[in-house]
Amino acid sequence: MNYIVKQGDHLAKIAAQFGFADWNTIWNHPDNAALKQQRKNPHILYPGDQLSIPDKQTKDESRAVDQRHKFSLKRNPLKLIVVLERAYQKPLAHVSFDLSIDGDTQAISSDGSGKLQHGISAKAEILQLIARDSNTAMDHVMVPLRIGELDPIDEVSGQRERLNNLGYGASLPDDATPAEQDRAFKSAIEEFQCENKLTVDGICGPQTQAKLKSIHGC
Numbered sequence: 001m002n003y004i005v006k007q008g009d010h011l012a013k014i015a016a017q018f019g020f021a022d023w024n025t026i027w028n029h030p031d032n033a034a035l036k037q038q039r040k041n042p043h044i045l046y047p048g049d050q051l052s053i054p055d056k057q058t059k060d061e062s063r064a065v066d067q068r069h070k071f072s073l074k075r076n077p078l079k080l081i082v083v084l085e086r087a088y089q090k091p092l093a094h095v096s097f098d099l100s101i102d103g104d105t106q107a108i109s110s111d112g113s114g115k116l117q118h119g120i121s122a123k124a125e126i127l128q129l130i131a132r133d134s135n136t137a138m139d140h141v142m143v144p145l146r147i148g149e150l151d152p153i154d155e156v157s158g159q160r161e162r163l164n165n166l167g168y169g170a171s172l173p174d175d176a177t178p179a180e181q182d183r184a185f186k187s188a189i190e191e192f193q194c195e196n197k198l199t200v201d202g203i204c205g206p207q208t209q210a211k212l213k214s215i216h217g218c
Contacts (some may be wrong), residue, residue, distance in 0.1 A: 001052075001053050002050050002051070002052055002053070003018075003050070003051045003052075003053050004048065004049070004050060004051075005045045005046065005047055005048065005049040005050070005051060006047055007047045007149065008125060008146065008147070008148045008149055009045055009047075009148055010042070010043040010044070010045060010147070010148040011023040011026060011027055011042035011043055011045070011051075012042075012043065012078050012122040013122050013123060013147075013148060014026065014051065014053075015122070016122040016123055018053050018056075019056060020056070023042060025054065026051065026052075026053060026054065027042045029052055029054045031052035031054070032051060032052050035049060035050070035051060039152060041152075041218065043148070044150055044151070044152050044153075044158075044218065045148075045152075046151055046152050046155060046158075077119055078119065078120050078121070078122055078124075079117055079118065079119050079120070080116070080117065080118045080119070080120045080127065080145070080147075081115065081116070081117050081217075082115070082116045082129070082145065083113065083114050083115045083116075083217065084110060084114045084116065084131075084138075085114055085167075086136055087167070091110070091112070091113050091114030091115075092110055092114045092131065092134055092136065092138070093110060093111070093112045093113065093114055094109060094110060094111070094112065095109065095110045095114075095131055095132070095133070095134040096108075096109050096131075096132045096133060097109065097110065097116065097129055097130060097131050097132065098128075098129070098130040098132065099116075099118060099127065099128070099129055100127060100128040100129075100130075101118075101120060101121075101124055101127050102121075102124060116129075120147070124147050125146070125147055125148070126144055126145070126146055126147070127144070127145040127147065128142050128143070128144055128145070129142070129143045129144075129145060130142050130143070131143075149161075150162075150218070153209050153212065153213045154209065156185075156204075159185075159189075159204045159209065159212065160185055160188075162212050162213070162216040163185075163188045163189070163192060163212070165216060166192070166212075166215065166216060168188040168191055168192055169184065169188055170184060170185045170188035170189075171184065171185070172184050186202040187202075189202050189203065189204050189208065190202045192208070192211075192212065193208060196211050196215070198211060
């Protein structure tokens with residue numbers, strides 16, 4: 001069957017929805033070869049992408065009777081990885097955070113590079129992160145993390161999201177006009193290009209996309 005990707009979908013979430021323990025079963029299916037070539041990353045899809053969901057296959061195992069046998073299910077666990085920085089790419093190193101996942105809150109700390117890592121469920125959608133005693137304006141401010149919401153780098157929305165995540169202010173409030181939004185986006189691109197020694201033309205072309213993806217991490 002064909003599945004139409006919705007905003008917030010990623011392959012692990014879709015696989016769990018259809019009862020697949022391993023998302024590779026779907027991603028590596030021949031009918032998805034074109035999408036795999038286009039998107040590269042199975043967890044960064046775009047609304048409207050079409051994904052072929054194969055029929056689930058049964059597997060028979062022969063074992064002796066009147067004996068106890070142990071079977072193990074292999075899974076690819078998902079891990080949330082976030083890098084948090086102050087201005088000028090200074091990491092929020094060794095800072096304590098409260099991480100809330102589906103209402104369950106637990107303490108977690110960043111490492112020396114400002115990186116947080118934590119295992120999550122394939123069905124997790126909105127996580128909340130609150131810094132404690134970081135000595136920055138981020139203290140006690142709730143930061144929502146929307147799992148699966150990041151669009152591909154070759155889409156304007158994906159470029160805008162990455163620039164915003166890196167602090168370049170590529171978006172204005174919703175009441176801004178399209179022209180104002182376009183100017184903010186172009187200005188953010190120019191600032192990013194200038195800081196990363198790229199040609200400053202305000203256009204997020206292949207070189208700028210590659211650099212943006214590299215610095216953002218995905």
